[in-house]
Amino acid sequence: DAGITQSPRHKVTETGTPVTLRCHQTENHRYMYWYRQDPGHGLRLIHYSYGVKDTDKGEVSDGYSVSRSKTEDFLLTLESATSSQTSVYFCAISDNPGSRLYGYTFGSGTRLTVV
């Protein structure tokens, strides 16, 4: 997927446990995003990053935190997983040159099940 890798691809975890999902890119893109995909809701933005150590919240950020210590890695953490966080999580990258005209490249997704 054009130099973007998500890990793990699948994970089952118990309610209340912490979970970290990883997004790794080899494209040296500045912008990285975490979305969740749920039936009837499409893709909803959780958090995004516009540079190393620069992150901001999206529309569904409650219960999630992120970190970006290197250009290539963007981590999504569920501090205490709940069943409502069962979803498919997608990472996306963009090289946005400052223009409003750009597109994303998505990873293959992580299917997370919280039991």
Place this chain on the structure above:
Amino acid sequence: GENVEQHPSTLSVQEGDSAVIKCTYSDSASNYFPWYKQELGKGPQLIIDIRSNVGEKKDQRIAVTLNKTAKHFSLHITETQPEDSAVYFCAAIGVSGGYNKLIFGAGTRLAVHP
């Protein structure tokens, strides 16, 4: 902020027929509208996009139209084939916190029957 609505949520057509998916957006300042195709078990992939200075764009069997006055845009697939079966997402630019982000519609599941 930007809001994108997409219809229909499911669409079933016979092979060879045309398929149309429609989206509306709320932010009149948006000027970039991509369409993504998601096949089973994969991430969404960009298939076509349109910018606000263009009313229509074609790429082989797919085309996108944009009506900025009405704030809606559509995806047209002609001569559909079974491999067109997938989930399609429209999106529009939203700006908050000073940075551009794509806001997605809820998706349309297209089924093309042989």
